[in-house]
Amino acid sequence: MMEVTTQLREQIRAIAFDLDGTLVHSALDFTAIRHELNWPADTDLLQRLQAIDSEHERAMADAVIRRHEMEAAHKSYILPGVLRCLAQLQQQQIPTAILTRNMRQATMHMLERLQIPIQLVLTREDCAAKPDPAGLFKIAEHFSVAPSELLYIGDYHFDLTTAANAGAVSCLLLNEQNHQFASMADWVMTDYDSLARALIS
Structure with missing residues (x-):
């Protein structure tokens, strides 16, 4: 894992966040979704959904996933320090984005409800x-930065792999269940106050 050096701090020109487990706590229960759909325990929901040949069966499975997502969005709550950190990033004029596997309706409901x-x-x-x-390529292009100048923060191996695939800098937000992914990350943080201290002079 990289140390938060002055050079690396100056390299970061934009920050992207995962949503569930990173900015908000979500009650989305993937096990319950797989059980309701009768899919194996290790199934990637979105990959399995796209692989369904029958349009009717795909629509039914999609409806189940979307229902669970909206129920979780209603119950979600913001993680400690997020709003304070985002305000500090805005003061420093560091642009921010979200990249999530969630559907837009549930995502926007969470962002609006939690402000x-x-x-x-x-x-x-x-x-x-x-x-x-x-x-991440879209986000970098939108903010007119190179992917290597973009920091992507998440809580799961998908997030770290996505950053690596884009050539972006990765950061793992540690929790009780994800320490096994720490070696995949460029940075590891335990809370949002530590992120602010690392990036904001």
Whole structure:
């Protein structure tokens, strides 16, 4: 993992965040979704959804996933320090974005209900789902920065792999369940106050 050096701090010109588990706590229960759909425990929901040949069966599965996403969005709550950190980033004129595998309706419901001020939001309707790097390339282009000048913060291996695939800098937000992914990240942070201290002079 990289140390937060002055050189690396100056390299970061924009920041993108995952959503669930990174900016907000979400009650989205992937196990319950797989159980309801009768899909194996290790199934990637979005990949399996796209692989369904029958349009009717795909629509039914999509409806189940979307229902669970909206239920989770209603129950979500913001993680400690997020709003304070985002305000500090705005004061420093560091542009921010979200790249999530969530659907747009649930994403926007969370952002509006929790009043999270993010400038650019990309969901699975806007680009190929992670770990495809297309979303980070779009974000870098939107902010007129190189992918290597973009920091992507997440809580899961999909996020770190996506950053690596894009040539972006990755940061893992540690929690009780994801320490095994720490070696994949360029940075590791335990809370948003530590992010602000690292990036804001």
